[in-house]
Structure formats: C-alpha cells, structure tokens
Amino acid sequence: MEAVITQNVDGLHQAAGSENVIELHGNGQRVICPACSATYASKTVRERVKRGDTPPRCELCDEERILEPSVVLFGEQLPEHAFYRAHAIAQNSDVFLVAGSSLTVEPAASLPSLAANRGATLIIVTHDRTPLSDRAEYDFRADVTDVLPGLRRAITEREYWLFTHTIRESRVHGIRSRTHRRRTGNRLIEHR
Numbered sequence: 001m002e003a004v005i006t007q008n009v010d011g012l013h014q015a016a017g018s019e020n021v022i023e024l025h026g027n028g029q030r031v032i033c034p035a036c037s038a039t040y041a042s043k044t045v046r047e048r049v050k051r052g053d054t055p056p057r058c059e060l061c062d063e064e065r066i067l068e069p070s071v072v073l074f075g076e077q078l079p080e081h082a083f084y085r086a087h088a089i090a091q092n093s094d095v096f097l098v099a100g101s102s103l104t105v106e107p108a109a110s111l112p113s114l115a116a117n118r119g120a121t122l123i124i125v126t127h128d129r130t131p132l133s134d135r136a137e138y139d140f141r142a143d144v145t146d147v148l149p150g151l152r153r154a155i156t157e158r159e160y161w162l163f164t165h166t167i168r169e170s171r172v173h174g175i176r177s178r179t180h181r182r183r184t185g186n187r188l189i190e191h192r
C-alpha cells in the first residue's frame with residue numbers, strides 16, 4: 001500500500017502502524033507555527049502551558065509566533081501540500097480503496113473519481129450507497145471491520161479464495177465487477 005489518505009485528525013492511523021499517512025485535515029495531536037510550519041506534539045506544548053509558558057510560542061524561528069492547532073477548521077483551506085500529495089497519489093494509483101467514507105465531503109471526495117478516470121480499480125467499502133457507487137468495480141455495502149481484514153489477508157498472504165470468502169461471509173449487500181457490468185449493463189449483482 002502506497003499511502004493512507006485520511007480526513008481524520010486523531011492520529012489513530014499512525015498509532016495503528018500505518019505509514020505514509022496523508023492527513024487532509026491536519027492532526028489534533030500536533031500544533032503548528034504559522035510562520036515556519038514547525039510542528040510540536042500537543043502534549044509537550046500543553047506541559048509548557050501548565051508550567052506557565054503561555055501563550056506558547058515557536059522556539060524554532062525568529063518570529064516567536066503563537067502556536068496554533070494543526071487541524072483544519074470548518075471553512076478553512078486544506079493544507080495545500082497534503083492535498084497535492086493526495087492528488088498525485090490518486091492519479092497514479094492502480095487500486096483506490098475507499099474505506100468507511102460517504103464520499104460527500106469535498107475536495108477529498110473527488111480523489112476516488114480522479115483515480116478511476118486514470119484507470120484505477122475503485123473499491124468502496126461503506127454501509128450506504130455513495131455518489132460514486134456506480135463507478136466502483138467492487139461496491140461493498142458493508143462494515144469496514146467485516147470486509148477489510150479478509151481483503152488484507154487475501155492480498156498479503158496471496159490467498160485469493162479469501163476475497164471470495166469475504167464477499168460471501170461479510171453481509172455484503174451489493175458487489176459487481178467490470179465483467180458483470182459489461183454483461184449486464186448497470187445492474188447491481190446482489191450477494192446475500
């Protein structure tokens with residue numbers, strides 16, 4: 001897996017061991033200097049404040065600006081570098097897996113269609129129908145915790161039968177493949 005693109009700000013992807021995590025909305029566990037973009041762990045800065053160092057200022061540049069939370073608030077611009085990286089990865093991906101997203105929050109929601117336009121296989125795993133469900137080669141209407149472990153084993157252990165097993169066993173509501181779509185038009189193939 002090349003990267004994880006997330007709108008979460010809780011840092012849990014990294015805590016779970018994921019590498020190359022692109023945080024489109026920043027990270028609540030960090031604070032940032034608005035002048036030099038140096039980041040500090042929120043915990044360390046909280047301790048500084050408790051010791052009376054308030055408001056906490058950047059120690060790494062000459063601006064001495066007050067540190068700010070490293071999260072994107074409603075109405076604020078997304079961090080450009082994060083979005084450009086996510087954009088580049090989406091454009092060059094072979095497989096784009098959407099996990100547990102309703103795909104309604106822009107601009108992140110446009111990344112899967114960007115990948116699909118460039119020929120990536122689009123897989124969506126989420127409870128409800130999304131605006132991109134019709135474009136997905138595999139449209140799992142199911143819980144990510146039911147589907148992802150099976151997919152992971154199928155890929156990492158090359159046990160492809162598990163992929164089929166996952167589809168059968170994980171209360172998948174609908175799935176279709178490009179082959180099916182070609183043969184049946186846009187009909188959703190139901191597996192119950």
Ligand SMILES: [Zn+2]
Nearest residue numbers: 033036058061
């Ligand atoms: Zn600074």
